[in-house]
Amino acid sequence: FLVRTTNDPAALTRSFEDAIRSTDKTVPVTRIRPLTEAISDTTSQQRFYALLFGLFGAIGLLLTLTGIYSVISYTVSNHTREIGIRMALGAQGRDVLWLVIRQGMFPVLIGVAVGLAAAIGLTRLMSTLLFEVSATDPLTLALITVLLTIVALIACYIPARKATKVDPLVALRYE
Numbered sequence: 354f355l356v357r358t359t360n361d362p363a364a365l366t367r368s369f370e371d372a373i374r375s376t377d378k379t380v381p382v383t384r385i386r387p388l389t390e391a392i393s394d395t396t397s398q399q400r401f402y403a404l405l406f407g408l409f410g411a412i413g414l415l416l417t418l419t420g421i422y423s424v425i426s427y428t429v430s431n432h433t434r435e436i437g438i439r440m441a442l443g444a445q446g447r448d449v450l451w452l453v454i455r456q457g458m459f460p461v462l463i464g465v466a467v468g469l470a471a472a473i474g475l476t477r478l479m480s481t482l483l484f485e486v487s488a489t490d491p492l493t494l495a496l497i498t499v500l501l502t503i504v505a506l507i508a509c510y511i512p513a514r515k516a517t518k519v520d521p522l523v524a525l526r527y528e
Contacts, residue, residue: 422508429512441521457509
């Protein structure tokens with residue numbers, strides 16, 4: 354039975370039990386609770402899964418950000434000698450910086466495009482677990498894309514900036 358009341362449902366528990374028993378004494382009255390609590394109980398498993406997916410997603414995002422930064426930073430540091438040769442031959446710091454950023458961002462942009470396509474395709478499988486959010490929420494996809502792109506840009510910029518500050522003679526001796 355569902356009963357709508359403006360009063361506190363807990364205060365009316367005895368009245369509810371008496372009303373039900375007055376209709377049929379054989380009906381057991383086991384649990385009287387507010388509708389919000391009943392709805393909360395029925396959706397608790399889905400909320401747990403959503404929390405779990407969110408947690409795994411956040412961990413995955415953190416690992417992705419760390420991985421992007423590490424790989425790009427490592428790649429740029431391996432090209433310190435090449436950057437030193439370019440600087441010794443007269444390349445401007447901004448040209449070297451642009452070269453490193455362009456080379457670092459190319460695979461990132463390809464990865465973002467492939468990742469977006471995969472995310473759009475795979476979220477349709479999870480659409481039954483989503484509440485009040487579409488499977489392809491444009492705001493979420495845009496924010497994650499921008500976040501990953503900014504981290505990759507920073508990951509390219511910081512090591513490239515360091516490499517352009519290195520003396521070409523030191524960079525040529527770098528092994």
